[in-house]
Amino acid sequence: MNDDTVLKIIKLNKVYKVQSASFFTKAVVHAVKDVSFMIKKGEILGLVGESGSGKTTIGKQIVGLGKPTSGTIQFRGKDILTFTPKEKRANRVKIQMIFQDAYSSLNPRKNIFDILEKPILVNHIASKRDAGVYIDHLLDLVGLPRSSKDKYPHEFSGGQRQRIGIARALSLKPELLVCDEPTSALDVSIQAQILNLLKEIRDELKLSMLFIGHGLGAVSYVSDRIAVMNQGRIVEIAESAELFRHPLHPYTKVLKEAIPIASPLIKSMKAEENARTQWDPNDASPLELVDQQTHHYVKSSILKGTGS
Amino acid sequence: MEHLLQIDHLDTTYTVHSEERILVHDVCLHLDKGETLCLVGESGSGKSLTMLSVLGLLKNNGRITSGSIRFENQELQNLSDRELDKIRGSKISMIFQDALTSLNPVFTVRNQIEEIIDAHLNLSRKAKKKKVIDLLNQVGLSDHELILKKYPHELSGGQRQRVLIAIALACHPKVLIADEPTTALDVTIQAEIMNLLDQLKRELNMALILITHDMGLVAQMADRVAVMYAGEIIEEANVNDIFLRPKHPYTKALLQSIPDIEHSKAKKIEPIKGRVPENYDQIKGCRFADRCAFRQPACTQNVQSLKKLQESQVRCQFAEQLLNGE
Structure with missing residues (x-):
């Protein structure tokens, strides 16, 4: 340490x-x-x-x-x-x-x-x-x-x-x-x-x-960094610019989409009806490093799921 | 063209500690069918005070001291309380920020939706039942029987706000006033409620007045925007003009104080110095002058009035010079 x-x-x-x-x-x-x-x-x-x-x-x-x-x-x-x-x-x-x-x-x-x-x-x-x-x-x-x-x-x-x-x-x-x-x-x-x-x-x-x-x-x-929590667990953590530019966990994506952006030219604030079925709230898999540079970690089950 | 709702030079005065205070001053607004005004x-x-004035919901120590409020060519101030009751909750509805305190804790959802139907519409029991179900469907609450039996405290924040919207929509209002309806909710739920309002507005061809302090919501929802500061409208324009070509220094400052999620590190937000003056009704000149980066000596001496500048209405005598990059 x-x-x-x-x-x-x-x-x-x-x-x-x-x-x-x-x-x-x-x-x-x-x-x-x-x-x-x-x-x-x-x-x-x-x-x-x-x-x-x-x-x-x-x-x-x-x-x-x-x-x-x-x-x-x-x-x-x-x-x-x-x-x-x-x-x-x-x-x-x-x-x-x-x-x-x-x-x-x-x-x-x-x-x-x-x-x-x-x-x-x-x-x-x-x-x-x-x-x-x-x-x-x-x-x-x-x-x-x-x-x-x-x-x-x-x-x-x-x-x-x-x-x-x-x-x-x-x-x-x-x-x-x-x-x-x-x-x-x-x-x-x-x-x-x-x-x-x-x-x-x-x-x-x-x-x-x-x-x-x-x-x-x-x-x-x-x-500097942001940790995203959902139902008691941290699901994703990364440097703040990186997190919203390249969100990986579906919950982070839902969060990002929901933000009303202060520009009439960008359409934001989307709410998908069944967005919450895209991830398991009891997902106990550990956080896994995605990118060393930006200290980006996400639940490992997400990485397996997308095959990347 | 006749507007659906037209407010002209509205002054609302409150008596606070036996002092007369003009808390809303010279407000002029209009609203057309099917449009969203933020x-x-x-x-x-x-x-909020402006909208409460429209609905005649001011407290005992408050009253409208000048100006007119016309809805469908009818002066609302001339109406008696009983006549006004026929408009309130039916042609003009309002939903409030705190859905929990707006709902009565000792009645079920069914009671509270039926109450408004009983008050304004004369429906048979069967028709009423169908109406309640229709309303729940409209606001996206699908589990009817379960929801109807519940008391407000058993619902989530988002569900409560949906119930309030259902109540507000019961009589097909022409105008829906939403006073910070999502401030107490999470962003994801906020997005759901706002999308719902937008969709209902289109389906029912309603006009929507959205009261908010969130410029993000304004950008996403509004057709037209009125920016208020210290009891006055300081700029009014369509949404693109407000965000892309703001003319009043306060509007500009407000836009610069919003953090942006993707470029947050690169762009330093510029807070507006100081705070809203307390006894703003006693200020003779521009009420924003104290905090304004472009203040001139004349600002504090001259009474500022709303003037047309390009497509906007602006309450700043130097707006045009600022625009030309003086």
């Missing part, structure tokens, strides 16, 4: 027990099935798929909000699932998360200074005396005026709230940022601001990110 |  691998996930499985139709029995939802991938230092990996495909579940397992049923999550070479509580606490600082709904993830009764100061003090990132200067620096980094410190979350617009969420995540100097649909609640013009901000931060701080999203345009814009 | 803009730009 290379030294620059920040996150490595091997055969991750997550099974949830849910209430079934009958009161006395429990049903089982296999949310994540045999998922493996890795993220290098400074790399942004996009994770796309429809709702219920398990994207967010993976993100949650990585930041420690839930325990996987089986599999390993290695962060800088160490399996975080075998950590003692003390190690876990130390590690938690290194992996931070940005949420979809920035508003509900900010305490409405605290001003921005307090919201940002608390994690800094708790984790000894800066002393109480230096916290003010550090917070100014963070606000500069995410493009908010320093005067924001005295304001409360409700005084900000959606885009600004997301910037606060990003500032809070960055305050602990993480090495990995899990972004769970950070722009899906924002308007396009504001979405563009946040996407560019995330890219700038990556370049500046050499951060690694897992960018979960269903807006394919946004995901392909920020990501 | 109303596009960021949240809070007044798209």
Whole structure:
């Protein structure tokens, strides 16, 4: 394993027990099935798929909000699932998360200074005396005026709230940022601001990110590589330009076709009625390398099926 | 030519904290039979409010303060609520973004489709039953008996939206207003719903007003486009003109802020700086001036009005100069 691998996930499985139709029995939802991938230092990996495909579940397992049923999550070479509580606490600082709904993830009764100061003090990132200067620096980094410190979350617009969420995540100097649909609640013009901000931060701080999203345009814009999930499994993974130029898995093709392209000259947004019968949702075959150059992997059953 | 629906100089005022705020200003729109008009803009730009004004669905603190709304040569504002009820849901239907909250959780799909038929059409039990099945077929829900017995929470997001469309279509509307009908859905389901709307529009010769903030959907669906910003229409043109020859700086900026999946690495998206002004009704000049890359001193002083420029209507006094590459 290379030294620059920040996150490595091997055969991750997550099974949830849910209430079934009958009161006395429990049903089982296999949310994540045999998922493996890795993220290098400074790399942004996009994770796309429809709702219920398990994207967010993976993100949650990585930041420690839930325990996987089986599999390993290695962060800088160490399996975080075998950590003692003390190690876990130390590690938690290194992996931070940005949420979809920035508003509900900010305490409405605290001003921005307090919201940002608390994690800094708790984790000894800066002393109480230096916290003010550090917070100014963070606000500069995410493009908010320093005067924001005295304001409360409700005084900000959606885009600004997301910037606060990003500032809070960055305050602990993480090495990995899990972004769970950070722009899906924002308007396009504001979405563009946040996407560019995330890219700038990556370049500046050499951060690694897992960018979960269903807006394919946004995901392909920020990501170096994209993994496509369908029903709990990764079905295809490749560099982002390659993935949409040469999609191999039928689900990736369906996704691509469905995107409304912002040009009246290109006819897109096709929906085939029986598209979903083109692949087996329980296809357990491993991912196989198609192209070394573009790191293109796809389910091996697809390659056999087409005979290529 | 007479238009099916014609809105002239519409102002909608809301009283917020005992302050009068004109949230929709000087909106002029028209819609012809069988055409798709897309109303596009960021949240809070007044798209939905414009359409709610048309249907007389404003909240108690809102009212239309000037302008006219004519549907089939009839001024809608002069109608009583009862007269309006005959048009709403029958000649003009609307579907909303959140299909789950639009459906009543304690009634089955059958109840909810039959309700609209009972309200507007006088059908026998047998004819009603057939009508319900026909509607389900139209919106692509084939497993009739099963679907009809279900409650909204038992349906998927796409199925719920299809049920809403079925309800909206029950009385053969001439105009269907769809307010962000697919924002909450996955792209693949979105494509299915949009194709369905497009196909139904053709089959039934309906006019469709699609409210959206997704320029991709606009490009794929629209015949004509009206771009709204801060309560005003700032550009209106046919779809090709909007995308290939945008004239208002806001339309241009909006198009540049969309990530493109295939050339994403090569093309850096240009976000629009700042955000939509809060008390936009108090701005005297151009409401976009603050964020505009081509701002002139005159922009903030002169009241801007929609003017014809080539095939478009543009609310920017410098549009022509910009076009000529000044």
